[in-house]
Amino acid sequence: TKKGRVFSGARPTGRQHLGNYLGAMRNYVALQDEYECIYCIVDIHALTTVETTQELRANTYDMALDWLAVGIRPEESIMFVQSHVPQVTELHTILSMVTPLGKLTDLPTFKEKVRQNPNNVNYGLVGYPVLMTADIALYRAGLVPVGVDQGPHIEFARETVRSFNYRFNTNVLIEPQMKVTEVPKVLGIDGVQKMSKSLDNHIELASTPEETQKRVMMMVTDPQRMRRSDPGNPDVCNVFSLHKIFSSADEVANINVECRRAGIGCVDCKKLLAKNLNAHLEPFRARREALNQNPQQVWDVLHDGAKRARELAESTMRDVRAAVGL
Ligand code: ADP
Numbered sequence: 001t002k003k004g005r006v007f008s009g010a011r012p013t014g015r016q017h018l019g020n021y022l023g024a025m026r027n028y029v030a031l032q033d034e035y036e037c038i039y040c041i042v043d044i045h046a047l048t049t050v051e052t053t054q055e056l057r058a059n060t061y062d063m064a065l066d067w068l069a070v071g072i073r074p075e076e077s078i079m080f081v082q083s084h085v086p087q088v089t090e091l092h093t094i095l096s097m098v099t100p101l102g103k104l105t106d107l108p109t110f111k112e113k114v115r116q117n118p119n120n121v122n123y124g125l126v127g128y129p130v131l132m133t134a135d136i137a138l139y140r141a142g143l144v145p146v147g148v149d150q151g152p153h154i155e156f157a158r159e160t161v162r163s164f165n166y167r168f169n170t171n172v173l174i175e176p177q178m179k180v181t182e183v184p185k186v187l188g189i190d191g192v193q194k195m196s197k198s199l200d201n202h203i204e205l206a207s208t209p210e211e212t213q214k215r216v217m218m219m220v221t222d223p224q225r226m227r228r229s230d231p232g233n234p235d236v237c238n239v240f241s242l243h244k245i246f247s248s249a250d251e252v253a254n255i256n257v258e259c260r261r262a263g264i265g266c267v268d269c270k271k272l273l274a275k276n277l278n279a280h281l282e283p284f285r286a287r288r289e290a291l292n293q294n295p296q297q298v299w300d301v302l303h304d305g306a307k308r309a310r311e312l313a314e315s316t317m318r319d320v321r322a323a324v325g326l
């Protein structure tokens, strides 16, 4: 009696950080209560930008471990690795035949990637949204949880599915809907840029309490507050932003007053955040540690997920091949 099927994919980025947690993982867990969820570690997508594939497997494992520890329930949801279901590449190729090239090169995300790295524009990078469409369509997912910035990709997926159905006079593929989720944009410890592993401004979920405290102590606070005696402005402080998520209402209210009159210093404020963050992550870390005792079990979850995903995929592909006339 679930309300529909959700699909979401994320590239295998290894150990997850607070940005991934607040921006995606927490939501993945919550969606399971109402939807049939399919969560995919998109390792083929990662090949478009990854320079060396040596760490791909380790990163896939670490991410799967984090997903399980945070509360993805693999008996009820499907959690798997994209490349374990090769049907996705077949659907990608077929969908590419109904995709005007100009539409891909016009996408803002593509233009941004070209700007960042003009010497590495491979064919796979151009086709990234087609592969993403194939992921969603293959599992006939009706809903894709995304932030608003992913709007153009979902719109592209809808148009591509529509083109396919029109071209082959069929309705075997389902047009996905965006499920816009309001997630905070988590800033890194620099207090300016989005938290990201590649910027090394992140706080890992699976760190030790000591490492976590160390990272929190490095956080940039209100840059106008130079001395302990200066009043601070919590509204521009990323430590305060995280207090609002991880500390009690009383603590937040207290900091909001005391910071503004220099009643509390940044050091004490950070120590409290580190303490609360560590307390929040403690059950996650314990579960992760327990799961990590038996890596084979994590791979078994992924392989079982792939088996269930392949059944759905093959059923879709039978309809697709028939519709196309292959
Ligand atoms: P991908 O490219 O596969 O989306 P990322 O590691 O960039 O991989 O992000 C994985 C998920 O975590 C995405 O849903 C993304 O929106 C979310 N996320 C990553 N960093 C942040 C951040 N700093 N703040 C909020 N959400 C984030």
Ligand code: NA
Residues within 6 Å of the ligand: none
């Ligand atoms: Na991203």
